[in-house]
Amino acid sequence: MANHKSALKRIRQTEVRRLRNRYYFKSARTAVKVLRNEEDKSAATEQLPKVISLLDRLAKKNIIHKNKAANLKSKLTKHVNGLA
Known part of the structure; x- marks a missing residue:
C-alpha cells in the first residue's frame, strides 16, 4: 500500500478515471x-451523426485510439449507406 499522501490521492483519482472511462x-x-x-x-441515418460524435469525443480523450474511431466511423457509414 502507498505511504505518501500524493500516492494515495493518485490511487483514488486513477480509480475514478478508470470507472468513468x-x-x-x-x-x-x-x-x-x-x-x-x-x-x-431513416433511423440509422438519424443515429449516425450522434454515434460519430461520440466516437470522436472518445478518441479526443484517448479512451479509444483515433484510428479505431476512424475505422468504426468508416464501417458504420458504409453500413448505413448500404441499407435499402
Whole structure:
C-alpha cells in the first residue's frame, strides 16, 4: 500500500478515471451495436451523426485510439449507406 499522501490521492483519482472511462467505452460499444443492428435507413441515418460524435469525443480523450474511431466511423457509414 502507498505511504505518501500524493500516492494515495493518485490511487483514488486513477480509480475514478478508470470507472468513468469504462462507462464511456461501454456506452459507445452499445451505441455502435444498436446502429449496426438497425434495419431502417431513416433511423440509422438519424443515429449516425450522434454515434460519430461520440466516437470522436472518445478518441479526443484517448479512451479509444483515433484510428479505431476512424475505422468504426468508416464501417458504420458504409453500413448505413448500404441499407435499402
